[in-house]
Amino acid sequence: MSKTIQPGDFIRMLRGAAAKIRANHDRLSKLDSAIGDGDHGIAMLRAMEAVERAIEEYSCAGPKEVLAKAGWAVMSAAGGSTGPLLGSFLMGLGAGLGEAVELDSPALAAVVQRGIGQMHSHSKAQAGDKTMMDALLPAAAALAGATAEMAPAELLTRAAEAAARGAESTKDMPAKFGRARHLGPRALGHADPGATSMALLLAGFAEGLAR
């Protein structure tokens, strides 16, 4: 397995994420029905369609441009909380990617952490608040363990696994953000849809890269 990736590989990662979300959007809406308004699957689907359109339109301008445009498009396309949050994540990836020509695992980790950081700055949620951050903060921590010897696909898989464990852990959390917040303890026992979709997104990144 190669120890570095090209910026262009981000397009494959995005396609992997889109495929993963498409396969799971029903489940995401069902999770949101339990503790929210039932539209999270649709919101993620719309977001991924916007991403694919951005790939279509801007791939000749390079992956950095694709990520920036995809972020903006996702912000416009997906309703509710998902659009702005996921959009800022993608725009963060684009900004993090910068003018890099080749990325080893620590460099890739830095890019994804920049995306997570960008979302976090808008999110205002902390670990334990039962939001997307409960998948992404553990993923960021896992990314911090990157070494130049690690294969990027391996790194992303670890991050995705950490995110999945984080999403699973949201079942024990009362909600502090978003619509579920108003449910108080009634949200207990249900995994957070946003955290679940972030774990899927990262898993899709890993699968896209591995493909």
Added chain:
Amino acid sequence: MSKTIQPGDFIRMLRGAAAKIRANHDRLSKLDSAIGDGDHGIAMLRAMEAVERAIEEYSCAGPKEVLAKAGWAVMSAAGGSTGPLLGSFLMGLGAGLGEAVELDSPALAAVVQRGIGQMHSHSKAQAGDKTMMDALLPAAAALAGATAEMAPAELLTRAAEAAARGAESTKDMPAKFGRARHLGPRALGHADPGATSMALLLAGFAEGLAR
């Protein structure tokens, strides 16, 4: 059995009608639920309360005044079609009673026919239209058979029986008036509430007189 009545006996007739309606108002509402808006029992009840208040207030002014005031009060009190129709019937009775001091059966028949005529002039309904007239027109015909030898209570009983048969016959009629009109043939099989209440009213008159 006496062959004549006094004008004051109209008060007893009215009380008899009120008692009869009170005992049957639920049934009347149920009939109206089937082919109308379900409020005919309430409308009749309100009308009878207004009649009793008029008796309370105006009996010292004489039965003619009681009937006129009761008619006006019923028009104000009972909602829907019932108020104006029944009110005009009562006002017709008052006008028919005039300055009479004693009434034999033909005189009584003329008074009640005047009431029926007054209602008919406003009603615009014909025999067979499935309305109050389908009880009252046969009653008027029965009243036409009055002779001076007949006891007034007996006359009213015959009129009430004719009205009851008339009300029963409305089951076979599609409605032409009021809310039931819009049901067309769907009104078949249901007795008309207004015809039923007019039959009860006349039966109450007879019972009030006999009491």
Added chain:
Amino acid sequence: MGMKKFINDRSRLTQELLEGFAAAHSDLVSVSPQRLVTRKVPKSPDKVALVTLGGAGHEPALSGFVGEGMLDISVVGDIFAAPGPPPVFAALRQAQRPAGALFVVLNHAGDVLSADMAMQMAEAEGLKVRKILTHEDIAAGPDAPVTDRRGLVGCIPLYKIAGAAAEAGRSLEEVHALAERFNNRMATLAVAMKAATHPATGATLFELADDQMEIGMGQHGEAGTGPCKIRSADETAALMMERLVNAIQAKAGDRLMVILNGAGATTLMELYIVFRGVKKYLDGLGIEIVASRVGELLTVQEMAGFQMFAAQMDDELLELWKAPCNTPSLVVR
């Protein structure tokens, strides 16, 4: 059966409704013990007065349209029941003035009965009144006898047009003629989707299966043309507008007023979506919408459905429609 409504005493609904209405609009209207809703600032007696009558339960109609530029007096009956002749006669008397009064009656059996008796009394007293009967429902067909054509939401724009003419100082004959002109050029068709509860009896007004709607249903659940499968908004719009266009004989180049009157539980979102369909349909025929209103003017409790109204307009009617008015439920600047 637990009726889900915010009420106190079922037998005092109309009373309490009117108290709340008077309190909420104390700058615009007063309510008398006889349930005459009148303007707070009366119209000058050299202008024609407008009087109407009708049962409660259809809010904001009818009393929500009492005020400058529309009605002078609305006589309120019980829920879905006409007021009796005595208060109606009292209203005609109170409206009496040199300019005279226009008396607008919706074609419903009870209303007509009360109105006719009150008119007889008014004529016996020599009052100056002219009656006009709205009967624009085309559910039974546009050529059905008048008795089969109910008065639906069309009374509201008619109040507006006649009210503006009265406010402009036109004579009783002129106001009556204008109102009749509009009356003869309007048509309404209703559609129902979900039943309402009678708030006094708690009874459900009618039944409709989960996948059915009924075109032509009256505002108290009176039967229409029979239930049919629910159609899309566009299909419903075209289906109904086609019948209205035929009824008022509208053709390319004609100018219409269109009103979509929500029955109660049908959302404004749906009404706008239907309006879009109506517009598309009329555009296709080359017919222009020159005046419109989308919202709840005359409701049937929490019934779902709406009344679609169309009228042929001309410059004069249009100008009167756009004239200022100030009532609890309709304000035009």
Added chain:
Amino acid sequence: MGMKKFINDRSRLTQELLEGFAAAHSDLVSVSPQRLVTRKVPKSPDKVALVTLGGAGHEPALSGFVGEGMLDISVVGDIFAAPGPPPVFAALRQAQRPAGALFVVLNHAGDVLSADMAMQMAEAEGLKVRKILTHEDIAAGPDAPVTDRRGLVGCIPLYKIAGAAAEAGRSLEEVHALAERFNNRMATLAVAMKAATHPATGATLFELADDQMEIGMGQHGEAGTGPCKIRSADETAALMMERLVNAIQAKAGDRLMVILNGAGATTLMELYIVFRGVKKYLDGLGIEIVASRVGELLTVQEMAGFQMFAAQMDDELLELWKAPCNTPSLVVR
């Protein structure tokens, strides 16, 4: 499950709603492809502009209040979903003018997220904008942290007051200060009786047993203080108004604005009966109602229930409330 609504394509609801809305009010508003609802006749650039954002499905809110004397631009999201930052930023840009713009945001997670990002972009471009956040829901208690206090119907009178101040030529600082003064003196409490259907997903927003209501429920079915037995209109009025009076610390001699905002399927009849109860309750405390509104301003589809709103008024706020305006859903002469 057959959803009983007049719609065409579930995925095009907002689009078609806006097309119908624009067609019905073509004299007052236009709608851009980015879903910016703007005034047909723009306000002069030496007057402060008012911009807001919010999801569709709450008609007539929010876009029904675009027009002279109220909003300049309303940015529309999907059903119950905030629009994304790009169109909101576009609106702030479009509203740009020497006098500056007031940006009114309702406290809902998605709205705040979009608004904050758009504000960052606006600030990066040096646009003259001031933001104000409405958060007058007291379901979680009047002293709950701002994050727990939703923005409910209070935005509408706030648009009206700020809009009148803007129309009067007041500076951005003054308009903002007036809006904040009103913002700090208002409170809303909601009650739900029957659930609504999400028109895009067909899902029922919440469940309530046949004999239950829930006080404090949000406008998307967010939980309130838990279900309780249905109370009479008077009891409900007193129960809710007591909490509002406490929240805004109203006492004898104070002057309030009171709004009863129907959620969708609650009849105007019921709202007037509740208003009567509110009046009685406040009369008992010696508190005066100096401004009021009863009807549907911000709905939740065909949900039954209402929002009760109260605000402490002073002469200046009252004058602004009564100033003229001309929008699709609110006209003041």
